[in-house]
Amino acid sequence: xxxxxxxxxxxxxxxxxLGSDDHGVDKVATDQLTMEENGRDLENFRLQQEVQPSIxxxxxxxxxxxxxxxxxxxxxxxxxxxxxxSDDVYEAMPSEELLVIMQVLRxxxxxxRQFNNNRELRxxxxxxxxxxxxxxxxxxxxxxxxxxxxxxxSAAATYISILLRMYNDPREERVQSKDNVEDAxxxxxx
Amino acid sequence: xxSVLIRSLCLEIVDxxxxxxxxxxxxxxxxWRPTLVEILxxxxxxxxxDVHLARICTNILVCKTS
Numbered sequence: 553x554x555x556x557x558x559x560x561x562x563x564x565x566x567x568x569x570l571g572s573d574d575h576g577v578d579k580v581a582t583d584q585l586t587m588e589e590n591g592r593d594l595e596n597f598r599l600q601q602e603v604q605p606s607i608x609x610x611x612x613x614x615x616x617x618x619x620x621x622x623x624x625x626x627x628x629x630x631x632x633x634x635x636x637x638s639d640d641v642y643e644a645m646p647s648e649e650l651l652v653i654m655q656v657l658r659x660x661x662x663x664x665r666q667f668n669n670n671r672e673l674r675x676x677x678x679x680x681x682x683x684x685x686x687x688x689x690x691x692x693x694x695x696x697x698x699x700x701x702x703x704x705x706s707a708a709a710t711y712i713s714i715l716l717r718m719y720n721d722p723r724e725e726r727v728q729s730k731d732n733v734e735d736a737x738x739x740x741x742x
Numbered sequence: 743x744x745s746v747l748i749r750s751l752c753l754e755i756v757d758x759x760x761x762x763x764x765x766x767x768x769x770x771x772x773x774w775r776p777t778l779v780e781i782l783x784x785x786x787x788x789x790x791x792d793v794h795l796a797r798i799c800t801n802i803l804v805c806k807t808s
Contacts, residue, residue: 701773708755709777715748716784 615684625660626702632657633710642717647729650718657711664704674698749794752781756798760805 632653635641642650667673674697681694718726759774785794 701770705773705777708751709780712748712752712755712777712784713780716780716787719748720787 612684612688615681616688622700622703626706629657629660629703629706629710633706633713636710636714642714643723647718647726650714651729654711654715657707657714661704661707661711664700664707667700668704671697748784749788752784753794753797756781757801760798760802 636645636650636653677698678694678696681698685694718729721727755774755777759771759778762770762774764771782795782798785791785798788794
């Protein structure tokens, strides 16, 4: 693995030295490798003393992606909540579709709850996260135990408010869908 | 059946909220507050609202005095 990247690096140097445009793809690949190399240097520089979680470029990328996913999840919950708060949207949506959304919300809530209750996992994430934040220069980002508190509470709030609204809805279609509601909910029973 | 499920989830959340520590878990309390409002609003709409509200009050008393 090391010899391969060294070869590619040499090639990268050669290409950069020649300033050739013919190897655009190679150049991009080399740039990525160089970044990875830098990351490795940084890692060696910083993490030698203590327990060292291996921080690769892929890992950093994954870490950033997870942060984005967490934020997106929150935004989606908020969007759902706001959309369904509108009477027009709520009334126009068929019960089946609503129930599908409800299931997803419930899953999101359960996942966040499980995560928040798993203190050991969160401690480990914090430990690794501090290194990662240093490595990707997001200093000060990981100051406290990571949590999905907002996801847990807002998913639950949206879930409950919509289900209660459906439950109290006297309209024919909603009343008819009550059996389906039960079927849809039972697999997720507490 | 459906209402039973919703209720058990709601009561679970209410119990979790009541158990939060006022001094050290302010963030949790603030995060859960809107959910609690939603739940209590919903409970009031049930025909047996008084039963549930009585249960919640009992829980609060038990939790805060123990």
